[in-house]
Amino acid sequence: MTEKQGVILYGPPASGKDTVTGALSELNSRYAQFARLKVGTGKSDGYRMGTAEHLRSLEAAGDVVYANARYGNTYAIDRPGLDAAFAAGVPVVHLGQVDGIRSLVDGYPADWSVVLLWCPREVTGHRSAGRGDSDTAARLAAWDATREDLDAHSGMVWDLTVDTTTSAPEDAARAIDQLLAQQAGAATA
Secondary structure, eight states, rough: OOEEEEEEEEEEESSHHHHHHHHHHHOOOOOOEOOOESSSSSSSSSEOOOHHHHHHHHHHHTTTTEEETEEEEEEEEEHHHHHHHHHHHHEEESOOOOHHHHHHHHSSSSEEEEEEEEEHHHHHHHHHHHHHHTTTHHHHHHHHHHHHHHHHTTTTTOOOEEEEETSSSHHHHHHHHHHHHHHHHHHOO
């Protein structure tokens, strides 16, 4: 039996995580964005909105694999959510912190493919403004934090790196799908 496969997309804000995930879902319906638990306000699309009490309950049960705070909210990757996502297909988890990748890879057993999506800072600014974000300055600060995170973890090994300024989302999706197929083939060989 093949081990559960999951995809981690790491990159700064507006690097294309949502767009590439959409292209993956169009390529094969087994791919679906993992909806992190979000405690706070603002955008709810793509998240499972929760309360501080719910998050504390998950923490007490040892079911929080990773949590971080950004934009005045808390975002959590939880074991029950991952269980449901794997039961439905191949979850695509969006992260912007190397510590989050390590927590997920070490804390939830699966065959994780880790993909770096990258774009320059000015592209993040243009994309953020172009999609109507009201907090572009905060997203640029998050881009800076992602760059610092990458520099601090320069030894991080990526299964695939995609420059989203030169690679179409469909091409990135095909490359990710091929990566998973190769890894599944290697696991069964």
